[in-house]
Amino acid sequence: MSRFRIKSGLMVPNMLSSHDLACERGERLLFKSLSFELGNGEALWVRGGNGRGKTSLLRLLCGLSAPAAGVVRWRGEPIDRTREQYGREMAYIGHANGIKDDLTPMENLRTAAALGGRGLDDATATAALEKVGLSRCLDFPARVLSFGQRRRVALAGLMTAGALLWILDEPLTGLDVDGVAMVEQMILDHVTAGGMAVMTTHQPLALGKLTPQTLSVGG
Amino acid sequence: MNFYNYASPATFYPLAGKLIPWFAVLAFILTIVGLYIAFFVAPTDFQQGEGYRIIFIHVPAAWMGMLIFVIMAFWSAIGLAWNTRLSFVMARALAPTGAMFTFVALWTGAFWGKPMWGAWWVWDARLTSTLILLFLYVGFMALQAAIDDTRRADRAGALLNLVGVINVPIIYFSVVWWNTLHQGASVSLTRAPSMAQAMLWGMLIMALAAWMYTIAVALARARTLVLERERQTEWVRGHLEGQP
Amino acid sequence: MLKFLFTVIRRDVLLAARRRGDWLTAQFFFIMVVSMFPIGIGPEPEMLRTIGPGVVWVAALLASLLSLERLFADDYRDGTLELMMLSPYPIALLTLGKAIAHWIINGIPLLLIAPLLGIQFNMSAEAVWILVLSLAIGTPILYLLGSIGAALTLGLRGGGALVTLLIMPLYVPALIFGAGAVEGVLSGTGSEAHLSLLGAFLMMSLLLAPWVSAMALKVSVD
DSSP: OOOOEEETTTTEEEOOOEEEEEEEEETTTEEEEEEEETTHHHHHHHHETTTTTTTHHHHHHTSOOSSSSEEEEEEEETTOOHHHHHHEEEEEOOSOOOOOTTTTTHHHHHHHHHHHTTOOOHHHHHHHHHHHHHOOOTTTTTTGSOOHHHHHHHHHHHHTTOSSSEEETTTTTOOOHHHHHHHHHHHHHHHHTOEEEEESSSSSOOOOTTOOEEEEEOO | OHHHHHHHHHHHHHHHHHHHHOOOOOHHHHHHHHHHIIISSOOOOOBBTTTTGGHHHHHHHHHHEEEEEHHHHHHHHHEEEEEEEOOOHHHHHHHHHHHHHHHHHHHHHHHHHHHHHHHHHOHHHHHHHHHHHHHHHHHHHHHHHHOOOHHHHHHHHHHHHHHHHHHHHHHHHHHHHHHHOOOSSSTTTTOOOOOOOHHHHHHHHHHHHHHHHHHHHHHHHOOOOOOOEEEEEEHHHHHHHOOO | OOOHHHHHHHHHHHHHHHTHHHHHHHHEEEEEHHHHHHHHHHHHHHHHHHHHHHHHHHHHHHHHHHHHTTHHHHHTTHHHHHHHHHHHHHHHHHHHHHHHHHHHIIIIHHHHHHHHHHTTTOOOOHHHHHHHHHHHHHHHHHHHHHHHHHHTTTOOTTTTHHHHHHHHHHHHHHHHHHHHHHHHHHHSOOOOHHHHHHHHHHHHHHHHHHHHHHHHHHHHHH
């Protein structure tokens, strides 16, 4: 597995890569021999029908599950060996929103930052929440927000995470048309600035000039 | 002998099938010999009369209950360290037999105690620890039964097993401590009759018989588990369809 | 790393403060269980004094198992547990922090209620003091070991009963040394030995339980 590849005549590092990845759920083999490489400024769109293994793949990429075979690498090292560095440089949004209903959006962002070992001043947090359209909900416990609004809190967290790699499982769930456009813009900005994104969505994202790699899971 | 070969379920299945009858026969023979010694050869204990003969079941059962738990832990450790599926299967296969022996040890302990001390249950150190051991077995089996996902069930059970095994000496020590503190005039069941040679031999042979039985039964159980887990594979399909 | 630990603790305490109802229920559970014994067995003062330490200790065990069920479950359900497991710090720090927070939220109230229960059971001042001391050393053990059970049973049906089944045997040494310490006062044989053993058991649990709990979390979340 090479750490670099040639792209447009230049040597670029493979940041996130998987090699011969296989996944078992229960006693079913969901997929095997799955390999890909992702470098700076690139996005990966994971497609496949329901229950075919998209979420499982993303969880393998995060390191939440262990693969039945194969290895996931970050910066060339297997992720189970670089937990600390990978944890700092990667941000994940799963099916659940990952926010506490009993905390306000501000508190959620602050706690998430502290748990990730980052500083987060109130101004930045407020700005992020305003950017996702929650400026009027700053001090209510997240319990009173709608599902889509809670998703936006999670997205605000993504913005303030300062992560290189975004792993997003169905980020558009519960969002309205404006929300979808916002997410598309977020991803586009992030990737254009040199970040990376891996996402599963049911509909293709309009990412402007950015053409993501595609990976089909489950045959 | 390529050890890794036997770690494959497909190789294990037929091999285990061939071995089971041998162990079963050995178990049978040893049991006969052991019981013969227990009832006809071992002398009557001058203090406890004929009733004491139940120790020929009680003591080997207690030994086996303990031993099987440790062996399960061995398989659990190997499974967790090397992710070998068969190791988890062996641990799962041994558990019910270990629980059974522990249960038998408790019952025979009660039957021993009743004619001797007039009580069906005595809270002496050994019986109490045996009771707790039974709880550990039940916990292991309950946890695995509650988890649908096989892989998670295997590994969770293995972890619990290891935690249990590390705690068993501590639990035993604390129970002995507790027992000596509360020791009034009550005599404990652990005061075994002074051992005549024949008695020791009898118990050892019965223990060996229990050991052979355990292996036979565990292998049989493991075979069923293997069939169940590997039912999607070629060799299992062929086996199930080919056999009459 | 220490900052991470404090953040975990602060977070859990803050969340518990927002759910005071649940917390209050757990404390009353403890009181009610203890109160059932004199009602069931009889109120003779001499007898109560004898069974008091054991009863309070067993009630503490049950109360801890009741509350431990929720140690990871809430975070698991809303996805925050997995996010915390992805943070750049060892998962053992997470489990340790949660056990400590749990002790602050549930263990300390137990210590404050225990003297009142000691009085209900006609225990002498010295006995009550040793009871509180034994609980102070013992309850962290209960939560540390209990976190292993909570991690193993994450998301399973059977809930509290299953955790109880798994963890009760492991609680036996703590129960023996803890209640034994108080009985040592009653019988005049002293409690130092019991408390030292309890302390040693605490040290062991502190060193090993967070790691085992972390492994159990990884198995359950996989």
